[in-house]
Amino acid sequence: MASSTRIVLAQPPFFRVFGSHNNRGPLELAYLARRLSDHGESGSILNLDRTDATTHCTWRNLFARSPLLHAALDGRSALLYESAERILGLAPDVVVLSAGDSLTPWVDLGNVFLAARLAELLRRHGIRCVGIGSRFSTAPQVRAAFDAVIDDVFGGDAVAAVLPGRPAPSFVPWAPAPPLLSADATGSTWDVVLSSFGCVRACSFCDAAAQTYRPVPPEVFAADVEQRPGRDRLDIGDAIFLARGARLAALGEGLRRAARRPEFSIELSVDQVTPGRLAELVSFGVVEVKLGIESADDSTLHVMGKRQHAQQIRAACDRVRDHGLRLTVYVLLGGPVPEPAVAALRTLKLCRTLPADDFVINVWAYNRPGAQPTDSHFSGDLVEEYRLGEIMNEFFALQAPAKPSIGRLLDIA
Numbered sequence: 001m002a003s004s005t006r007i008v009l010a011q012p013p014f015f016r017v018f019g020s021h022n023n024r025g026p027l028e029l030a031y032l033a034r035r036l037s038d039h040g041e042s043g044s045i046l047n048l049d050r051t052d053a054t055t056h057c058t059w060r061n062l063f064a065r066s067p068l069l070h071a072a073l074d075g076r077s078a079l080l081y082e083s084a085e086r087i088l089g090l091a092p093d094v095v096v097l098s099a100g101d102s103l104t105p106w107v108d109l110g111n112v113f114l115a116a117r118l119a120e121l122l123r124r125h126g127i128r129c130v131g132i133g134s135r136f137s138t139a140p141q142v143r144a145a146f147d148a149v150i151d152d153v154f155g156g157d158a159v160a161a162v163l164p165g166r167p168a169p170s171f172v173p174w175a176p177a178p179p180l181l182s183a184d185a186t187g188s189t190w191d192v193v194l195s196s197f198g199c200v201r202a203c204s205f206c207d208a209a210a211q212t213y214r215p216v217p218p219e220v221f222a223a224d225v226e227q228r229p230g231r232d233r234l235d236i237g238d239a240i241f242l243a244r245g246a247r248l249a250a251l252g253e254g255l256r257r258a259a260r261r262p263e264f265s266i267e268l269s270v271d272q273v274t275p276g277r278l279a280e281l282v283s284f285g286v287v288e289v290k291l292g293i294e295s296a297d298d299s300t301l302h303v304m305g306k307r308q309h310a311q312q313i314r315a316a317c318d319r320v321r322d323h324g325l326r327l328t329v330y331v332l333l334g335g336p337v338p339e340p341a342v343a344a345l346r347t348l349k350l351c352r353t354l355p356a357d358d359f360v361i362n363v364w365a366y367n368r369p370g371a372q373p374t375d376s377h378f379s380g381d382l383v384e385e386y387r388l389g390e391i392m393n394e395f396f397a398l399q400a401p402a403k404p405s406i407g408r409l410l411d412i413a
């Protein structure tokens with residue numbers, strides 16, 4: 001039976017701090033909403049990073065606007081007050097605030113210090129504040145700003161953290177089920193599905209390895225795809241898409257039963273790109289591969305813990321394109337590597353020769369010595385720290401003016 005606890009699951013603003021937005025639905029919160037629903041509780045998802053904008057600024061713009069995050073963390077922030085106003089208007093008893101997304105920690109989706117400032121505001125109103133998200137792992141000192149922090153959305157403690165008054169034995173283990181998208185009260189875009197959680201790799205700059213690898217049952221994956229009937233194209237947001245052979249066939253059979261066959265984009269690592277696997281993926285409906293090449297410098301790849309060598313990258317990219325697939329390349333610059341500027345130059349030279357449709361250019365921001373509250377994948381401070389100022393414009397010139405998932409990008413200087 002449902003209790004009278006009013007629960008709000010909020011994704012605080014992050015891209016809005018930089019004058020942009022993120023309309024994608026917060027997946028981890030939707031899985032938490034499902035778990036609460038399994039226990040007879042309902043919560044409203046508020047994506048406070050969503051706007052009505054129909055275009056996005058460029059990655060170059062985000063880097064240039066880094067001082068805006070400083071201002072939001074150090075001074076008074078209109079976005080914080082606005083977020084508090086929107087949450088308080090729902091008169092919640094409990095607010096869950098995300099800082100990043102533990103299910104997709106390789107995507108930069110939130111700032112834990114900003115979430116903590118919002119929690120401090122809300123707690124003054126007697127509201128229980130619970131934190132969740134990948135960024136908590138890199139800033140444990142911030143936990144004090146919350147009544148509790150959820151470390152594993154599927155763990156036995158997750159529901160208890162939100163509803164501490166309930167006796168623990170009443171919380172049952174998670175049974176695999178699709179995220180509860182209907183809990184969203186803000187009209188987010190739900191175009192990311194997961195066929196597995198966690199990652200079997202352990203790259204040193206990424207939090208994914210902290211998560212247990214859990215494949216999603218094929219029927220649950222199909223049900224998740226089925227609950228997005230208006231979408232002809234979906235991102236499979238797995239860390240790297242491992243399904244092949246019998247597992248891929250089972251996922252395909254689940255979709256066939258559900259009479260749904262959208263196109264998919266997936267993420268692969270360089271060493272996974274073999275002709276046999278690509279042929280299987282094309283048959284499954286994959287139309288785009290995102291490849292984390294990260295660097296063309298072997299000593300940098302070694303520090304990153306990537307299981308690949310620079311000389312493998314070109315062949316992998318060529319194979320993807322030879323199979324008629326769209327190719328997006330992910331690059332990670334800087335970090336605690338011997339010579340970041342030299343590595344960046346080497347990477348730029350390689351990127352200029354790759355047959356990619358688009359490049360995403362990030363700087364190494366997390367899991368590094370000397371971490372700062374303002375760290376992000378598009379931090380102008382880190383560009384300076386890694387002495388990459390000269391070369392960044394060359395990288396930005398590689399980026400496409402539009403993306404299939406979000407449309408046009410405009411340079412709004």
Ligand code: SF4
Binds near residue numbers: 200269
């Ligand atoms: S392959 Fe490496 S970078 Fe990608 S999700 Fe796994 S651990 Fe993270």
